[in-house]
Amino acid sequence: MVYLASSDLVPKALAGDTRAIARLLTRAESGSAEARPAFDELFRHTGRAHIVGITGVPGSGKSTLVARLAAAIRAGGRKVAIVAIDPSSPFSGGAILGDRIRMGELGGDPGVFVRSMATRGSMGGLARGALEAVDVFDAAGYDIVLIETVGVGQDEVDIARAAHTTVVVSAPGLGDDIQAIKAGILEIADVHVVSKCDRADADKTIADLKNMLMLGLASARGTWRPQVVPTSAVRDEGVQELLTMIDRHREALAASGEIDARCAAIAERRLLAAGEEILRDRFVRDRHGRLAGLLAQLARRSLSPHSAATLLIAELGENA
Amino acid sequence: MVYLASSDLVPKALAGDTRAIARLLTRAESGSAEARPAFDELFRHTGRAHIVGITGVPGSGKSTLVARLAAAIRAGGRKVAIVAIDPSSPFSGGAILGDRIRMGELGGDPGVFVRSMATRGSMGGLARGALEAVDVFDAAGYDIVLIETVGVGQDEVDIARAAHTTVVVSAPGLGDDIQAIKAGILEIADVHVVSKCDRADADKTIADLKNMLMLGLASARGTWRPQVVPTSAVRDEGVQELLTMIDRHREALAASGEIDARCAAIAERRLLAAGEEILRDRFVRDRHGRLAGLLAQLARRSLSPHSAATLLIAELGENA
Numbered sequence: 001m002v003y004l005a006s007s008d009l010v011p012k013a014l015a016g017d018t019r020a021i022a023r024l025l026t027r028a029e030s031g032s033a034e035a036r037p038a039f040d041e042l043f044r045h046t047g048r049a050h051i052v053g054i055t056g057v058p059g060s061g062k063s064t065l066v067a068r069l070a071a072a073i074r075a076g077g078r079k080v081a082i083v084a085i086d087p088s089s090p091f092s093g094g095a096i097l098g099d100r101i102r103m104g105e106l107g108g109d110p111g112v113f114v115r116s117m118a119t120r121g122s123m124g125g126l127a128r129g130a131l132e133a134v135d136v137f138d139a140a141g142y143d144i145v146l147i148e149t150v151g152v153g154q155d156e157v158d159i160a161r162a163a164h165t166t167v168v169v170s171a172p173g174l175g176d177d178i179q180a181i182k183a184g185i186l187e188i189a190d191v192h193v194v195s196k197c198d199r200a201d202a203d204k205t206i207a208d209l210k211n212m213l214m215l216g217l218a219s220a221r222g223t224w225r226p227q228v229v230p231t232s233a234v235r236d237e238g239v240q241e242l243l244t245m246i247d248r249h250r251e252a253l254a255a256s257g258e259i260d261a262r263c264a265a266i267a268e269r270r271l272l273a274a275g276e277e278i279l280r281d282r283f284v285r286d287r288h289g290r291l292a293g294l295l296a297q298l299a300r301r302s303l304s305p306h307s308a309a310t311l312l313i314a315e316l317g318e319n320a
Numbered sequence: 321m322v323y324l325a326s327s328d329l330v331p332k333a334l335a336g337d338t339r340a341i342a343r344l345l346t347r348a349e350s351g352s353a354e355a356r357p358a359f360d361e362l363f364r365h366t367g368r369a370h371i372v373g374i375t376g377v378p379g380s381g382k383s384t385l386v387a388r389l390a391a392a393i394r395a396g397g398r399k400v401a402i403v404a405i406d407p408s409s410p411f412s413g414g415a416i417l418g419d420r421i422r423m424g425e426l427g428g429d430p431g432v433f434v435r436s437m438a439t440r441g442s443m444g445g446l447a448r449g450a451l452e453a454v455d456v457f458d459a460a461g462y463d464i465v466l467i468e469t470v471g472v473g474q475d476e477v478d479i480a481r482a483a484h485t486t487v488v489v490s491a492p493g494l495g496d497d498i499q500a501i502k503a504g505i506l507e508i509a510d511v512h513v514v515s516k517c518d519r520a521d522a523d524k525t526i527a528d529l530k531n532m533l534m535l536g537l538a539s540a541r542g543t544w545r546p547q548v549v550p551t552s553a554v555r556d557e558g559v560q561e562l563l564t565m566i567d568r569h570r571e572a573l574a575a576s577g578e579i580d581a582r583c584a585a586i587a588e589r590r591l592l593a594a595g596e597e598i599l600r601d602r603f604v605r606d607r608h609g610r611l612a613g614l615l616a617q618l619a620r621r622s623l624s625p626h627s628a629a630t631l632l633i634a635e636l637g638e639n640a
Contacts, residue, residue, distance in 0.1 A: 036626060043624040058378065131625075260619075267618040267625070271611075272603050274629035276596045283592050291591075298587040299580075304363040305451075305587070306356060309594035 006038035013140045014045055018110060021140050025115050028132035031277070039132050045139035049081075050250050053159065055149045055188075056169030061195040061233060065169060066148045068239040073144055074111055076243070081113040081137035083130055084148040085159060113137065127273045130159050144246075158273075161188055162266050164259065165249045167242070169193045170209060172201040186212070189226050191245050197230040197238065206230055224252050283312070290315055326358035333460050334365060338430060341460050345435050348452035351597070359452050365459035369401075370570050373479065375469045375508075376489030381515040381553060385489060386468045388559045393464055394431055396563070401433040401457035403450055404468040405479060433457065447593045450479050464566075478593075481508055482586050484579065485569045487562070489513045492525040506532065509546050511565050517550040517558065526550055544572050603632070610635055 004020075006027055012020035024042070027035035054069075056062040066082060073080040117130055130147065137145045149159050168189035173196075186192075186209075194206050209228050229245050231238030253259040283291060294312060297303040303311075324340075326347055332340035344362070347355035374389075376382040386402060393400040437450055450467065457465045469479050488509035493516075506512075506529075514526050529548050549565050551558030573579040603611060614632060617623040623631075 040624040040627055044621050047621060128625075264615060264619060267615050268611075270625035271614065271618060271628050271632070272600060274625040275599055275603065275633055278626070278629055278633055279595055279599055280592060283595065291588075294591065295584060295587050298591060299584060301364050301367060304360040305448075305590035305594040306598070307360055308591050309598055312591070313595055313598055 006032075006035040007041070010038050010041050013042070013136060016141055018113065021113065021136055022115075024136045025133050028136060029117050029129045031129055039135065042132075042135050042139045046135050047138070049134075049138035049142055049145045050165065050246075051134055051138070051145045051147065051163045052246055053147045053149065053161065053163030053166040054169065055166070056171070056193075056195075057174060058150060059174055060169040060171040062148060062169040064233045065193060065195060065231060065239070065242075066146055068233065068236075069242060070112055070114075070146065072239050072243045074109060078143040079111045079141065080144045080146065081142040082115065082146045082148060083133045083137070084114065084116045085130060085150065113142065127158050127162070128270075128277050131162055131270060131273075134162075158269065162269060164253065164262060165190050165246050167191045167193055167246070169195055170205055171195045172197075172199050172205040190224060190249050191242070192226060192228045193238070193242060194228060194230050196232065196234075198232040198234045202230065223256050223258065224249060279313070326352075326355040327361065330358050330361050333362070333456060336461055338433065341433065341456055342435075344456045345453050348456060349437050349449045351449060359455065362452075362455050362459045366455050367458070369454075369458035369462055369465045370485065370566075371454055371458070371465045371467065371483045372566055373467045373469065373481065373483030373486045374489065375486070376491070376513075376515075377494060378470060379494055380489040380491040382468060382489040384553045385513060385515060385551060385559070385562075386466055388553065388556075389562060390432055390434075390466065392559050392563045394429060398463040399431045399461065400464045400466065401462040402435065402466045402468060403453045403457070404434065404436045405450060405470065433462065447478050447482070448590075448597050451482055451590060451593075454482075478589065482589060484573060484582060485510050485566050487511045487513055487566070489515055490525055490529060491515045492517075492519050492521040510544060510569050511562070512546060512548045513558070513562060514548060514550050516552065516554075518552040518554045522550065543576050543578065544569060599633070 004023065006024065009020040009024050013024050024035070024038065028039065054062055054066055063084075066084070070080045070082055115133055117133060134145050134147060147159055147163060166188050168186060168191075170186075170192060171194065192209050192213075194202060194209065196202060197206070206228060213226055213228070227245055229238055229242045231242060253262060290312065294303065294308040298305065298308055324343065326344065329340040329344050333344050344355070344358065348359065374382055374386055383404075386404070390400045390402060435453060437453060454465050454467060467479055467483060486508050488506060488511075490506075490512060491514065512529050512533075514522055514529065516522060517526070526548060533546055533548070547565055549558055549562045551562060573582060610632065614623065614628040618625065618628055
């Protein structure tokens with residue numbers, strides 16, 4: 001396989017070439033400097049796809065739901081891409097599970113593209129990589145991009161919030177610890193899914209959610225009222241209703257003009273994430289220079305982390 | 321209650337005044353600029369406490385373990401503080417569960433201090449706040465500081481890694497999704513705890529962990545070999561063994577000199593986290609100035625997030 005410069009991959013990806021898309025996704029994940037101009041260029045071609053974040057606590061059944069939702073989108077004739085964020089080792093930086101092959105029913109259909117991404121090594125890069133992967137799919141003409149995250153941890157929540165529509169998946173019968181985590185993500189939902197509604201205790205989960213929404217404890221941004229969609233993978237129910245609700249949300253954002261505010265918020269978050277990554281890169285590059293001296297002062301406790309960081313940023317700006 | 325400047329609280333906290341400590345903890349959590357010089361000053365007095373990160377997946381029983389471990393530390397005559405990181409709402413920025421009152425058996429003992437911290441709003445601040453809380457306890461003379469995190473998500477893993485000794489709690493009988501998350505944190509462990517060892521299937525969990533350690537899949541840094549400690553809250557077993565193992569690890573770090581490398585790694589991570597927070601603060605302060613113009617260019621897609629961030633950092637450095 002010939003190595004192609006990232007910039008040469010861009011026109012191919014824009015034309016929908018899946019091999020070019022796959023290579024760009026790999027470079028989005030690794031965050032290579034060589035690919036930087038290519039992603040800048042790709043970004044100019046984004047803005048058409050509807051981006052849907054799907055998040056939920058462990059055990060909520062969101063992976064099954066995502067697969068079925070993708071199938072329903074395809075059945076309606078639209079192209080769909082999935083960016084799935086995997087838990088992985090913070091030390092190795094690699095995905096332990098590897099790319100998950102779990103979209104069997106969709107295999108061989110060029111209108112579906114599934115990409116698993118590792119959660120990255122120490123501090124950051126995950127949001128940037130995942131959102132650049134979304135850019136690739138958006139620019140390449142996928143109509144809907146689903147971002148699946150596990151819904152625990154700030155990175156994952158940030159990624160879910162970088163979507164036009166955020167779906168939070170709940171399930172009946174989870175433990176107390178899980179419920180506590182769940183509380184942290186309910187408020188970001190535009191659409192709530194209660195999965196496993198074949199279970200007898202699902203009614204209580206649905207009622208609890210609806211009560212919470214009535215009390216305004218989890219009212220979403222703007223004029224849209226978050227909706228609850230029950231689903232059951234066992235009974236094959238609710239997925240079409242979920243897709244309809246996602247489309248309704250997209251239309252409501254457009255009709256009210258709120259889509260502009262939401263895109264502006266996403267842009268601000270992405271700008272900030274990019275800034276943090278630039279800062280990290282420069283820190284690492286400077287590890288044996290000024291950084292080493294500051295670290296020695298930290299070790300002697302003659303400088304605090306905050307004071308040291310202030311000094312370093314001032315210098316980085318001067319040398320930018 | 322008279323408002324005291326943070327700098328006036330420092331000498332009181334250093335003398336062990338619990339009310340001054342509590343106030344400084346609140347200011348660590350909120351990240352107020354007023355408190356900045358106080359935390360710089362407190363940092364000079366740190367470096368005595370042994371910091372233990374205790375992390376585990378939801379349902380692993382780590383909160384119970386932390387409470388019992390604190391009791392065991394007290395029984396041995398040492399002072400102990402607990403910083404517990406709570407899941408909370410990314411929108412409200414407040415802890416949904418509030419400060420957890422769950423240390424009943426330790427109540428009224430001035431040698432124990434428990435502080436729950438909310439996981440903060442959009443992007444960051446959690447690690448900084450939690451680690452400044454650790455500084456407060458360290459400077460105030462607590463011998464051991466336990467940091468309890470839920471062990472999912474990069475922030476939480478980063479916090480757990482900012483410890484001298486990292487304990488990862490596993491439990492038998494968790495689901496597949498949970499196991500996948502667990503895989504991401506096993507490698508950071510200096511000590512593994514298998515909780516709920518009264519359960520019949522605990523033997524398999526222990527055997528799996530030991531196999532993994534034998535295969536070197538989760539060998540920790542340096543010469544220390546990670547150890548497995550079985551515990552049972554029901555049978556009240558294993559907590560003293562865990563404390564002994566934590567002390568053995570501390571002694572091993574000191575004997576080998578690895579403590580210096582570990583402290584240097586922690587310092588570097590804290591410096592980076594502080595730098596990211598400075599960057600965030602400046603972004604927010606600049607929201608209506610240069611940032612607004614860059615965001616407009618992002619909305620028009622004439623600049624990518626990375627290009628916009630590069631421009632902004634250069635300017636921030638000039639104006640530092």
